[in-house]
Amino acid sequence: MKIARIIVDVPSSQTNRLFDYKVPERLEDVVQIGMRVIIPFGPRKIMGFVLELTSDSNVDKLKNIQDVMDLTPVLTPELVEVGKWIAETTLCFYVSAFQAMLPQVLKAKYEKELWLLAEPEELTPSLEQLFGGRGVIPYEELKEHNLSYSAIQKGIQEGLMEVHYNVNSKETKKKETYITPGVPIEQLEEMYVDIPSQAKKQKQIISYFLEKEREEVRQKDLLGTLATTRASLKPLLDKGLLKEVHKEVYRDPYQNREYEPTTPFALTDEQSAAISPIHKSISTKQHEPFLLHGVTGSGKTEIYLQSIQHVLNNGREAIVLVPEIALTPQMVERFKGRFGSRVAVLHSALSAGEKYDEWRKVQRKEVQVVVGARSAIFAPFENIGIIIIDEEHESSYKQEDYPRYHARDVAIRRGEYHQCPIVLGSATPTLESFARAKKGVYTLLSLHKRMNEASMPEVERVDMREELHAGNRSMFSRSLYDKMQERLQKGEQTVLFLNRRGYSTFVMCRDCGHVMECPHCDIALTYHRRNERLKCHYCSYEEGMPDKCPSCESDSIRFFGTGTQKVEESLQHMLPEARIIRMDVDTTRRKGAHERLLTKFGNQEADILLGTQMIAKGLDFPNVTLVGVLAADSLLHLPDFRSSEKTFQLLTQVSGRAGRHKLPGEVVVQSYTPEHYSIDLASQYDYESFFQKEMNMRKMFQYPPYYFLTLLTVSHPNHLYTMDVTQKMSQFLREQLSERSVILGPTPSPLTRIKDRYRYQVMIKYRNEPMLIKVMNRLFQLYEDDVQNKDLQVTIDFQPYQMM
DNA sequence: AGCACGCCGACT
DNA sequence: GTCGGCGTGCTC
Numbered sequence: 001m002k003i004a005r006i007i008v009d010v011p012s013s014q015t016n017r018l019f020d021y022k023v024p025e026r027l028e029d030v031v032q033i034g035m036r037v038i039i040p041f042g043p044r045k046i047m048g049f050v051l052e053l054t055s056d057s058n059v060d061k062l063k064n065i066q067d068v069m070d071l072t073p074v075l076t077p078e079l080v081e082v083g084k085w086i087a088e089t090t091l092c093f094y095v096s097a098f099q100a101m102l103p104q105v106l107k108a109k110y111e112k113e114l115w116l117l118a119e120p121e122e123l124t125p126s127l128e129q130l131f132g133g134r135g136v137i138p139y140e141e142l143k144e145h146n147l148s149y150s151a152i153q154k155g156i157q158e159g160l161m162e163v164h165y166n167v168n169s170k171e172t173k174k175k176e177t178y179i180t181p182g183v184p185i186e187q188l189e190e191m192y193v194d195i196p197s198q199a200k201k202q203k204q205i206i207s208y209f210l211e212k213e214r215e216e217v218r219q220k221d222l223l224g225t226l227a228t229t230r231a232s233l234k235p236l237l238d239k240g241l242l243k244e245v246h247k248e249v250y251r252d253p254y255q256n257r258e259y260e261p262t263t264p265f266a267l268t269d270e271q272s273a274a275i276s277p278i279h280k281s282i283s284t285k286q287h288e289p290f291l292l293h294g295v296t297g298s299g300k301t302e303i304y305l306q307s308i309q310h311v312l313n314n315g316r317e318a319i320v321l322v323p324e325i326a327l328t329p330q331m332v333e334r335f336k337g338r339f340g341s342r343v344a345v346l347h348s349a350l351s352a353g354e355k356y357d358e359w360r361k362v363q364r365k366e367v368q369v370v371v372g373a374r375s376a377i378f379a380p381f382e383n384i385g386i387i388i389i390d391e392e393h394e395s396s397y398k399q400e401d402y403p404r405y406h407a408r409d410v411a412i413r414r415g416e417y418h419q420c421p422i423v424l425g426s427a428t429p430t431l432e433s434f435a436r437a438k439k440g441v442y443t444l445l446s447l448h449k450r451m452n453e454a455s456m457p458e459v460e461r462v463d464m465r466e467e468l469h470a471g472n473r474s475m476f477s478r479s480l481y482d483k484m485q486e487r488l489q490k491g492e493q494t495v496l497f498l499n500r501r502g503y504s505t506f507v508m509c510r511d512c513g514h515v516m517e518c519p520h521c522d523i524a525l526t527y528h529r530r531n532e533r534l535k536c537h538y539c540s541y542e543e544g545m546p547d548k549c550p551s552c553e554s555d556s557i558r559f560f561g562t563g564t565q566k567v568e569e570s571l572q573h574m575l576p577e578a579r580i581i582r583m584d585v586d587t588t589r590r591k592g593a594h595e596r597l598l599t600k601f602g603n604q605e606a607d608i609l610l611g612t613q614m615i616a617k618g619l620d621f622p623n624v625t626l627v628g629v630l631a632a633d634s635l636l637h638l639p640d641f642r643s644s645e646k647t648f649q650l651l652t653q654v655s656g657r658a659g660r661h662k663l664p665g666e667v668v669v670q671s672y673t674p675e676h677y678s679i680d681l682a683s684q685y686d687y688e689s690f691f692q693k694e695m696n697m698r699k700m701f702q703y704p705p706y707y708f709l710t711l712l713t714v715s716h717p718n719h720l721y722t723m724d725v726t727q728k729m730s731q732f733l734r735e736q737l738s739e740r741s742v743i744l745g746p747t748p749s750p751l752t753r754i755k756d757r758y759r760y761q762v763m764i765k766y767r768n769e770p771m772l773i774k775v776m777n778r779l780f781q782l783y784e785d786d787v788q789n790k791d792l793q794v795t796i797d798f799q800p801y802q803m804m
Numbered sequence: 805a806g807c808a809c810g811c812c813g814a815c816t
Numbered sequence: 817g818t819c820g821g822c823g824t825g826c827t828c
Contacts, residue, residue: 006828010805019828042827043807059828150819789823 002028004065005052008041009108011093013784019048020057024064031065034073034080036106038066038167045165047108049098051080069169072363074102076380078417085413091776091796092403100403101378103356105171112139114152118160127155139163171356175246177219179233181209182243191241201232206241216245262337264309265302274445278307281421282314282385289412291392291437292425294447295685296656297454300425304388305338307423308369312342316385316420317368321407323394324348324373325614329595335371346372346379349591374399377407377414384418387411392424392433393649395801404797427656427687428649431698432705434691457627457658457665459683461674475570480628480668487626488578488607492663494626495619496571496610497654498564507534507545511554516546527559567630568610575608583611613650619657625665627658632671632679641703642801644678648690651682702742702765704799710764710772711800713749715757715793725792726760729779733764736775741766757793772798 002023008015021039023031031037031050039048040063047069075083079101087097099107116135120128130145131137142152155161181188192206204226208214223229236242267275274292281288294300308318322331327347335343344358344367361367362379370379374397377387389397389411397407408424415422424433424442437444450456462477472478487494506524507516516525516534518541525534527545535542549557564584571580581601588594594614601609602621609615609624629651636647651669659665671679681690699706712729716722726746733743742765749759766772776796786792 003828008827010827012805014825015805015827021828039828041806044827046805057828062828148819 001055002031003054003057003062004031004037004050005054006037006039006048006050006065007094007098008039009047009049009095010041011096012788013093013780016093016095018051020059020062021048021065022062023053027065027068030068030071032073033077034075036069036074036108036169038069039063040066043163044110044112045167046110047167047169049075049080049095051084069108069167074106074363074380076382078382078414079378079380081417082378082410082413086403086405086410089409089773090403090405090798091773091780097403097405100375100399100405103171103359104352105356106169109168109170111166111168113137113164113166114139114142115162115164116160117162122160123155124151126151127160136164170352172353173248173360174353174357176249178216178245178247179219179222179237179242180216180245181214182237182240185210185213188241191239199232199235201226201228202236204228205233205236209242219244259333259336259340261340262334264306264338265299267302267306268299268449268451270447270449271299271303274447275303275306277443277445278303278386278421278423279310282307282310282316285419287415287419287421289415289422289442290424290445291429291433291442292423292445292447293429293434293437293687294425294427295450295456296427296652297450298427298447299451300390300447301334304390304423304425305334307386307388307421308339311385311420312339312368314385316383317381318370318386318388319376319379319381319384319411320369320371320388320390321374321376321397321411322371322390323396325396326391326394327371327373328598328619330598330620332371335369339369342367343369343371344379346370346376348373349594374407377410384414385420386423387415387420388423388425390425392426393428393430393645395646398799398801400802402795404800406799428652431645431691431694435695435705452662454659455664456685457655457667459655459667459669461679461683462668462670463674464670464672474574475567475630476574476628477668477670480670481574483626483666483668484575484578484608484628488575491604492625493601493604493606493621493623494608494628495615495621495624495654495657496567496608496628496630497615498567498610498612498630499632499650507557507559509549509552509554510556510558511549511552514549514551514557516550516557529563529565564610564612571608571610578608579606580608580610581606583609583615585612588614615657621657622662624658625663627654627665627667629654629667629669629671632669633673633676636673636676636678640802641698641701644676644694644697647676648678648682648687648694651679652685652687655682655685707742707765707767708769708798709800710766710776711797712762712764712776713759713795713797714746714761715749715754715759716791717757719758722758722760725783725786726762729783729794730762732779732782733762733775736778737764737766737769737772741769 004021004023005018006021008019031053033050033053035050037048037050038045045066075098083097083101084094086092087094114137116131120131120133123131126147130141130147156163183191188206189210192203192210195203195206205222205228208222208226223233237244278290292300292303304320311318320335324347332345344361346355346358350358362370362381370376389408392408399405411422433442436442460479462479464477467477484494507527508514518525528535532545533542534545546557548555564582568580568582571578581597583597587597600606604623632647632651636643655667658667669679669683673679677693678690681693698704714722714726714729716725723746730743730746737743743762744765745762746760749761752759780794783792783794787794
């Protein structure tokens with residue numbers, strides 16, 4: 001007897017284990033590991049993932065698998081193992097890990113229906129009204145009718161009706177109809193003669209196939225070329241001369257685009273030296289992690305491309321991860337240009353259907369290269385030859401919601417399985433990675449020089465306090481203003497960077513200092529100019545703009561801070577002749593808007609590109625010779641131990657946008673604390689000194705990479721209860737963990753209240769804590785009951801990036 | 805997570 | 817009595 005061991009689609013601690021099911025005879029050759037199946041579970045039917053196939057079970061009364069949902073497994077055996085590992089190391093449910101690895105559309109959808117078994121006359125009047133002459137009704141309709149639950153229950157007991165559970169998958173495959181001869185060509189010729197002469201169009205269609213012995217034609221094309229309709233095709237199909245074939249076509253968002261084919265560039269000496277260890281690792285099938293540290297514009301991408309070429313020549317596959325924000329058409333073009341249709345692209349701007357189609361291309365091995373954001377690390381390849389993570393320092397590689405995995409860790413795990421190299425590339429590696437490279441855990445490859453012998457642009461730091469003392473109250477320093485004007489005269493372009501986070505537009509009373517805050521989240525509300533309303537970014541609470549201060553009744557309540565819109569207005573006022581493009585969430589919301597604006601800027605239809613984080617990366621415009629950073633220190637003062645590192649990374653990235661080609665570039669960094677080491681060293685492009693300095697700070701304050709962090713967050717609507725539970729948990733951790741570990745807290749979370757829930761946290765700092773996962777599991781068990789029945793929420797984040 | 809079962813108070 | 821509230825325990 002064939003038994004399948006299954007993870008059921010019920011994310012709860014009690015069901016987070018394998019359940020055994022019999023494989024019915026008709027499915028014996030169909031069911032495979034990694035497949036989604038439909039199974040009866042209690043009174044209902046749900047989806048489950050087959051993880052194991054065996055022949056015996058400890059459970060005596062087994063139910064049958066009802067049906068399969070896939071014909072090809074959606075998870076390869078390797079990915080099943082990866083999913084289990086994610087669940088066990090990030091403490092999430094198995095089913096949640098598997099869901100996170102698959103396209104959204106493969107998530108099961110459930111619906112409940114009520115089926116009428118008896119004749120309508122046998123029903124009570126209220127039930128008869130409920131069915132209204134129909135045989136099946138959606139279960140939800142019960143709520144609309146004023147029927148008691150027991151009346152339904154009674155009806156079911158009496159056998160008048162029945163509850164049906166349906167399991168569906170949302171995936172749809174786009175199909176296209178093709179027409180092909182239904183009989184051999186000689187026979188078709190004979191039958192052609194028999195077509196009555198008045199059926200002119202039918203004869204035309206058949207001769208179309210006979211002429212060039214055509215095998216298969218798209219129906220759309222056929223009817224188009226012959227200027228006819230399906231009316232004349234139909235009889236031929238009915239008589240069997242021709243037949244229809246339905247073929248799956250992919251929704252290809254890039255299909256109407258042409259990519260300029262590119263050929264490999266000759267590598268510089270530095271590049272050659274960096275690429276040869278990677279090639280060696282590919283050829284010898286040795287797993288090895290590399291850290292490729294190369295200044296902006298040093299040609300890291302070319303190294304990726306040539307390494308991938310080497311992998312493809314070996315008949316293997318490649319995964320390239322790029323931060324979401326850098327996954328621009330320019331970036332895609334570079335890969336499609338080199339590898340054409342062998343590339344699939346996976347990122348969040350695609351529709352669910354498009355994402356599924358790209359994923360299917362990978363599943364069917366129709367492509368060998370995947371370029372995508374974080375979740376592309378789960379591409380179902382089975383013969384991976386290289387995994388590349390570009391801009392390795394980007395925090396978006398860590399998923400900030402459940403399951404909290406880091407793509408870099410998954411990459412290394414997959415690299416070990418496939419025995420292939422992992423390349424982490426960055427101009428500003430995370431301290432963690434650079435420290436590992438120094439220790440020899442990663443192999444360090446360095447590119448110090450820019451290509452085209454371009455030099456890094458000169459950086460001028462402007463002290464905005466001095467500007468104010470000199471009577472300049474505008475948001476542009478005199479120096480930046482002069483330089484922008486100069487660019488306008490010379491017909492060169494400027495990129496202005498504004499860090500939005502530091503510029504949030506909050507509303508404050510100038511008389512008493514009262515700040516408008518969200519009543520549920522304890523954070524400042526953001527002023528939205530368009531409809532004059534105040535919104536909370538965390539819970540979407542909103543209210544109108546007050547005309548009097550609610551605290552002191554003064555009418556000098558105003559909004560403060562600056563958004564890109566405000567900067568644009570001021571800029572237009574100062575430089576009326578400048579053509580400005582603003583890029584922020586508002587102007588790029590519509591599909592394709594991002595690309596259109598960049599193309600416009602690339603075609604020099606604008607002089608100044610003003611934007612937020614989204615323009616900090618990957619842009620490469622030859623005519624840009626000036627980059628302005630409006631508030632370099634706005635990131636520095638966030639409550640985050642990585643703020644210096646983030647500032648250094650951001651300034652380096654932004655500076656890299658200028659003078660990448662023939663024209664030399666210049667950078668102006670405006671700041672209220674220009675002497676801070678991260679601003680100072682970024683302006684000198686001195687990564688090494690920054691690394692040393694920041695490492696000292698981290699050592700002193702016991703932060704990563706010297707210590708590991710784990711963040712435990714507890715939330716509940718009741719304030720006292722939350723504090724109490726968090727207190728007990730921290731006590732438990734102090735008792736269970738080693739004495740050398742530091743347990744901070746409980747402290748209120750930086751966002752103390754979100755959606756009417758109080759949040760407290762405990763931070764654990766440790767160097768070596770092999771029992772941590774076990775201890776955490778035990779902690780979860782202790783509070784399982786409260787989580788299930790008392791609305792308690794407990795989240796655990798190993799190696800958190802965001803402390804909130 | 806659902807869903808059934810069972811115990812309890814509130815009502816026709 | 818019976819209806820419906822909620823706590824408890826189970827799902828191969």
